[in-house]
Amino acid sequence: MFRKLMTFEEAQKTIQSHFKLQALGEEEAVLLEAYNRVLAEDVVSTLDIPPFSRSTVDGYAVKAEETFGADENQPATLKVNGVVGVGEQPQVKVGKGEAAEIVTGAPIPEGSDAVVMVEDTEREDSELHVFSAVTSNENVMKRGSDIKKGEAVLKKGLLLGSSEIGVLAALGLTKVKVSKIPMVAVLSTGGEVTEAGKPLPSGKIYDINAYSISTAVIESGGKPVYFGVVPDDKSELSKALHSALASADMVITSGGVSVGPRDYTPQIVDSLGKPGIVVYGIAVKPGKPTTVGFVGDKPVFSLPGHPTSALLVFYLLARPLIQQLAGRPVAVMKTVRAAAGSRMFSAKGRRTFVMVKLMFDKSCRLIAEPIESGASGAITTLEKADGFVEIPENQQFVDADEEVAVSLFRNVPGKV
Amino acid sequence: MFRKLMTFEEAQKTIQSHFKLQALGEEEAVLLEAYNRVLAEDVVSTLDIPPFSRSTVDGYAVKAEETFGADENQPATLKVNGVVGVGEQPQVKVGKGEAAEIVTGAPIPEGSDAVVMVEDTEREDSELHVFSAVTSNENVMKRGSDIKKGEAVLKKGLLLGSSEIGVLAALGLTKVKVSKIPMVAVLSTGGEVTEAGKPLPSGKIYDINAYSISTAVIESGGKPVYFGVVPDDKSELSKALHSALASADMVITSGGVSVGPRDYTPQIVDSLGKPGIVVYGIAVKPGKPTTVGFVGDKPVFSLPGHPTSALLVFYLLARPLIQQLAGRPVAVMKTVRAAAGSRMFSAKGRRTFVMVKLMFDKSCRLIAEPIESGASGAITTLEKADGFVEIPENQQFVDADEEVAVSLFRNVPGKV
Numbered sequence: 001m002f003r004k005l006m007t008f009e010e011a012q013k014t015i016q017s018h019f020k021l022q023a024l025g026e027e028e029a030v031l032l033e034a035y036n037r038v039l040a041e042d043v044v045s046t047l048d049i050p051p052f053s054r055s056t057v058d059g060y061a062v063k064a065e066e067t068f069g070a071d072e073n074q075p076a077t078l079k080v081n082g083v084v085g086v087g088e089q090p091q092v093k094v095g096k097g098e099a100a101e102i103v104t105g106a107p108i109p110e111g112s113d114a115v116v117m118v119e120d121t122e123r124e125d126s127e128l129h130v131f132s133a134v135t136s137n138e139n140v141m142k143r144g145s146d147i148k149k150g151e152a153v154l155k156k157g158l159l160l161g162s163s164e165i166g167v168l169a170a171l172g173l174t175k176v177k178v179s180k181i182p183m184v185a186v187l188s189t190g191g192e193v194t195e196a197g198k199p200l201p202s203g204k205i206y207d208i209n210a211y212s213i214s215t216a217v218i219e220s221g222g223k224p225v226y227f228g229v230v231p232d233d234k235s236e237l238s239k240a241l242h243s244a245l246a247s248a249d250m251v252i253t254s255g256g257v258s259v260g261p262r263d264y265t266p267q268i269v270d271s272l273g274k275p276g277i278v279v280y281g282i283a284v285k286p287g288k289p290t291t292v293g294f295v296g297d298k299p300v301f302s303l304p305g306h307p308t309s310a311l312l313v314f315y316l317l318a319r320p321l322i323q324q325l326a327g328r329p330v331a332v333m334k335t336v337r338a339a340a341g342s343r344m345f346s347a348k349g350r351r352t353f354v355m356v357k358l359m360f361d362k363s364c365r366l367i368a369e370p371i372e373s374g375a376s377g378a379i380t381t382l383e384k385a386d387g388f389v390e391i392p393e394n395q396q397f398v399d400a401d402e403e404v405a406v407s408l409f410r411n412v413p414g415k416v
Numbered sequence: 417m418f419r420k421l422m423t424f425e426e427a428q429k430t431i432q433s434h435f436k437l438q439a440l441g442e443e444e445a446v447l448l449e450a451y452n453r454v455l456a457e458d459v460v461s462t463l464d465i466p467p468f469s470r471s472t473v474d475g476y477a478v479k480a481e482e483t484f485g486a487d488e489n490q491p492a493t494l495k496v497n498g499v500v501g502v503g504e505q506p507q508v509k510v511g512k513g514e515a516a517e518i519v520t521g522a523p524i525p526e527g528s529d530a531v532v533m534v535e536d537t538e539r540e541d542s543e544l545h546v547f548s549a550v551t552s553n554e555n556v557m558k559r560g561s562d563i564k565k566g567e568a569v570l571k572k573g574l575l576l577g578s579s580e581i582g583v584l585a586a587l588g589l590t591k592v593k594v595s596k597i598p599m600v601a602v603l604s605t606g607g608e609v610t611e612a613g614k615p616l617p618s619g620k621i622y623d624i625n626a627y628s629i630s631t632a633v634i635e636s637g638g639k640p641v642y643f644g645v646v647p648d649d650k651s652e653l654s655k656a657l658h659s660a661l662a663s664a665d666m667v668i669t670s671g672g673v674s675v676g677p678r679d680y681t682p683q684i685v686d687s688l689g690k691p692g693i694v695v696y697g698i699a700v701k702p703g704k705p706t707t708v709g710f711v712g713d714k715p716v717f718s719l720p721g722h723p724t725s726a727l728l729v730f731y732l733l734a735r736p737l738i739q740q741l742a743g744r745p746v747a748v749m750k751t752v753r754a755a756a757g758s759r760m761f762s763a764k765g766r767r768t769f770v771m772v773k774l775m776f777d778k779s780c781r782l783i784a785e786p787i788e789s790g791a792s793g794a795i796t797t798l799e800k801a802d803g804f805v806e807i808p809e810n811q812q813f814v815d816a817d818e819e820v821a822v823s824l825f826r827n828v829p830g831k832v
Binding site: 031032035036047049050051052085086087088089090105106107146147153154161162163164165166167168169170171172173174190191192193196197198200201202203204205206207208209210211212213214215216218219224226232305307311379380382383385409 | 447448451452463465466467468501502503504505506521522523562563569570577578579580581582583584585586587588589590606607608609612613614616617618619620621622623624625626627628629630631632634635640642648721723727795796798799801825
């Protein structure tokens, strides 16, 4: 079955046109567990915040008008008739000619409408001299001035960080509705891979992808359903894909999508439901054998077996779908500008992604040094690469010293 | 008890001089759980990778010397005596004048030392014409060329991301030793706060800090031990601090460290062990009432009650200690350059941190607009602030339009 390779843009468009973004539903989370989750409801305050008018300073609660005109030479004189502490309902009322001692955060007592700072007063027993006038509401935080009862405080779709969790706590909430986390089944195929922890038969290597892709799923806001290595047998693979589709919102396989007779994944995906495979190979390097299908609304990505290629295609094409399912903003990869450390060649007619390592040269210029790996399949490439340089289809190479944009796989502490 | 306020730098130095960085020990984690943890051992490979010499192309395994001189006009002719597939021990040996069909990733059969690409051959039944010479080891990835048995692959102290987990899987490991996560007890004090979920008595407000600080602890690589709100009573607070020190590696309280007679926390910390309180107040705004002590080697931070101030001081002083205990790199806060949206004033003689919101003006200049909150204690400040501008002790203000560095609390998607 021969089909023309799609360009990278065609593949992106085809995937998005088949992808129906449907809500995965919501669940309730206790507040500390809601951290780093996506809010699934508009949160409306059921109380005024602050719930009462509070003093913002230590001093005396007064009727403002009784201080008008007061200064160093002509202090207003009032009688202190009580104390208001924090956390208590005031037991005192401020009548004509009276004042009440008050601390920061305590409720303003009835009859008063302002607070004079303690620095602007002098007191002898219950007699208080006020040396500075205050206006109505001065040094008072009015009830509801921060948040009004009925006000929409946090919007659905917000990612909950420390500050947002703090705001929810302020509203007295202990639980909140959050979007469900998309479940992503991850499985490896191919006759040459064995699962870590098992003895390594002659001619085989340990599987990397089920682990590296699973952790990349976590990083993207999804929850991996680890299927490990599926034996290289059509009926076993068919069973595994069936079960993966039943238990997850999205499936990612790797390996087994090259050209041999044992390349079962696309046929099985086609047989499991409509529309089946929609992308048969992409004109990119690495990542050419990638196929993408949908069974009903569930995306099925089949990535190449080569670990670096698999992770690269995951970042470029699969991650945005996980982020959309999770209700998160689709992350744009961060880039840094660097000088090409040596000439980087592109594959003819294919969008080429060259893995690079970043380093500073003697004159402290940031250099993007290509990592030779390509066909060799070196697994350490994965760990050495800080990011990649993208070379468009119509360009043959990037010359040494040319400025390039490096898309970063991670933050590079101490490096960039 | 009056003590001179320390400057911000003095406080930082005092804290670091009392802080004995001791390893919290290690624990074993299965590979998927090791994601985003700190490696606690040097990982040495127990196998060669690849474990056998593999073909990097589809083609024919040959003795390189038998192709020397071959070209389009004078092909070398060999006899195909078998097939080597992936994942199997080759059943075939390549003798004089022979070749074996081989696919990418399959082991190089005995007797051969190079692979000719299928594109450079023509085959009739078992007769193979080779149109291009190969040198010894061409298209072969030699056993151990990626990682040698006995080689140190990943170093102790490394933060494990997707790529590193992939490398560990390649080595056949299913478990790895990781550093223990520091436990940080978080408790709120102060007579005015009530725990979320309980009815709100008159004169009280819901506590924010135990939640916002707990999630900030998670963010920093620690595990919060949530103690919630401790009643405003000396013996209750003493019991809670005792239990917090027993169950955690570090303690963070907030509230109750102002000036009133009910300010028990410092005395209790002093009574619980040496050296006791080492920082009594810092010349910063906000955050002046912060105290820091050590009971044995365990740090005890007492942050202000105001939620934004508490979180700010946490970021500035407590977070680096959690990161060090966790074996993580101490994160430097990311900054962006912006123009001050209006004049920002500093507090006389105190390092001032002005909370700001970032926005673009009509000409797409990034503007840092100060958020007025200060004394008012508005809890929404917490959620509105994108970061802060630092004004040194000897500077009175930052003028409108002056360029400032904004330290970011978080990434601001779509904004910066």
